Amino acid sequence: MIGKICWTMIKRLKRNRFLILRRIFQAGLLLLFAGANWWGWTLLLGNYSSAYVLQLFYLTDPHAVLQVFATGFIMSADALIGAAIVLLFYALIAGRSFCSWVCPVNMITDLATCLRKRLKITKKENYLNFSRKTRYWVLGLGIILSAVLGVAAFEVINPITMLHRGIIFGFGAGWTIIVALFLFDLLVTEYGWCGHLCPLGAFYSAAGRFSLIKIKHSAENCTLCMKCFSVCHEKQVLQIVGKESGFIKRECSNCGRCIEVCDDNALKYSIYNYKN
Numbered sequence: 212m213i214g215k216i217c218w219t220m221i222k223r224l225k226r227n228r229f230l231i232l233r234r235i236f237q238a239g240l241l242l243l244f245a246g247a248n249w250w251g252w253t254l255l256l257g258n259y260s261s262a263y264v265l266q267l268f269y270l271t272d273p274h275a276v277l278q279v280f281a282t283g284f285i286m287s288a289d290a291l292i293g294a295a296i297v298l299l300f301y302a303l304i305a306g307r308s309f310c311s312w313v314c315p316v317n318m319i320t321d322l323a324t325c326l327r328k329r330l331k332i333t334k335k336e337n338y339l340n341f342s343r344k345t346r347y348w349v350l351g352l353g354i355i356l357s358a359v360l361g362v363a364a365f366e367v368i369n370p371i372t373m374l375h376r377g378i379i380f381g382f383g384a385g386w387t388i389i390v391a392l393f394l395f396d397l398l399v400t401e402y403g404w405c406g407h408l409c410p411l412g413a414f415y416s417a418a419g420r421f422s423l424i425k426i427k428h429s430a431e432n433c434t435l436c437m438k439c440f441s442v443c444h445e446k447q448v449l450q451i452v453g454k455e456s457g458f459i460k461r462e463c464s465n466c467g468r469c470i471e472v473c474d475d476n477a478l479k480y481s482i483y484n485y486k487n
């Protein structure tokens with residue numbers, strides 16, 4: 212009996228291994244930020260837009276830097292170097308992993324998706340259907356508005372900053388944006404924020420187009436069970452599944468959910484081969 216329970220638990224852990232790792236990573240980052248403010252820790256100071264790491268160097272959000280550039284303001288060398296480090300990391304190595312492994316808002320939108328599934332709300336019941344390319348327009352609009360208004364436009368309503376600030380310093384009016392975002396994903400559009408609107412998702416999708424870490428599909432192993440489609444928040448990237456072997460590109464966030472649910476060993480993390 213105990214053996215059976217242990218075996219079931221091991222199977223569950225294996226099936227959710229990347230999900231668990233992602234949550235540890237996302238919550239761990241929040242804890243480090245909170246620790247700096249609450250207990251004086253010095254491992255990670257600042258926030259998701261600009262963090263001072265180990266009191267040695269800065270990591271800066273390159274999307275925020277792009278907006279500040281558009282306003283015409285000059286940034287410090289530390290901030291620019293920090294943005295270059297982050298951009299190069301995602302562009303050359305990790306792709307769009309920021310969205311699934313770092314961003315705290317992902318925990319909120321995943322919760323909405325989970326609840327949607329529990330309540331059996333289907334895509335057909337979306338109140339609003341719109342193109343996944345909308346996020347690229349939002350990205351462009353944010354830069355144009357920054358230039359016109361003279362302020363980093365998206366940063367004014369950035370839910371990542373609001374969530375971080377709310378958790379650490381207490382929620383003011385910012386909680387309305389977080390709740391609105393949750394309800395939007397739950398009731399209005401499936402994967403609405405991360406999958407359709409977020410300009411950071413668009414930014415890192417474009418930046419990470421040729422990154423080294425990608426999901427590799429083996430069409431020979433695939434039994435077309437469609438389990439990967441049922442968990443992927445960017446289903447359009449799975450168009451090669453069952454048809455041809457190769458790398459999953461474009462808006463894939465390297466979350467690894469498809470690998471976890473595939474029982475046929477047809478998906479795995481791999482190093483991108485530029486010849487494919």
Ligand code: SF4
Pocket residue numbers: 432433434435436437438439440452453469472473474475476477478
């Ligand atoms: S979960 Fe695996 S076997 Fe099933 S469709 Fe996806 S890649 Fe193919």
Ligand code: SF4
Pocket residue numbers: 426442443444445446448449459462463464465466467468469470
């Ligand atoms: S293809 Fe796999 S790794 Fe990429 S977003 Fe979909 S579930 Fe996540």
